[in-house]
């Protein structure tokens with residue numbers, strides 16, 4: 001079914017699809033087209049974790065394995081759980097298993113957060129890794145070419161949770177976050193860095209997110225409490241399935 005494309009409060013685009021599978025197909029195609037339009041030799045892309053990107057990763061590993069010139073893509077992460085790659089919770093581990101091991105991407109293009117390291121040490125190390133590989137804007141902050149985000153049922157994005165909204169204004173590039181219920185430590189990019197990106201896409205699916213998403217997109221209700229509401233760049237697109245978009 002063709003995407004329903006409508007413009008809303010922020011200069012933002014919303015694309016709604018019948019199901020997560022169709023969404024993954026469309027995003028994979030849009031990403032491939034975007035990359036082919038980029039003039040610079042390489043691009044920097046920050047990935048998110050969780051369950052929603054998994055279908056996209058399988059598309060990248062199969063239908064798009066030879067359609068995308070992966071030598072042009074440097075992958076970073078918006079956030080990571082402080083676990084080893086073998087742990088099922090590892091965002092890098094999932095990406096590695098579902099697509100990185102299946103596409104022709106140079107190892108030096110994969111800039112993972114070292115989840116098994118001491119969180120404070122890794123926060124600092126990853127800031128250095130970003131400084132060495134990502135362009136810097138006039139504001140002195142890194143400029144990712146493309147950032148992929150998700151949103152939790154509580155309105156969190158990357159690993160910026162509502163109880164740590166100070167990370168939306170942090171002067172650091174990365175912070176050590178704490179999951180509100182599990183207490184799991186995370187490393188996350190901060191609000192100013194996310195909002196410094198040239199392009200951002202939210203991939204969000206499931207009815208469980210519809211109420212919060214309506215507030216986030218419409219800047220209504222409790223929106224200010226939801227970190228996802230504070231992601232604002234000129235080139236922002238929401239890729240949604242119908243259940244997630246049901247209350248827009």
Ligand SMILES: O=C(O)[C@H](O)[C@@H](O)[C@H](O)[C@H](O)COP(=O)(O)O
Nearest residue numbers: 048049050051052150151152158
């Ligand atoms: O590491 C993470 O968990 C993510 O980066 C996180 O921000 C994710 O995007 C949301 O939690 C949505 O997760 P789902 O896609 O599983 O709903």
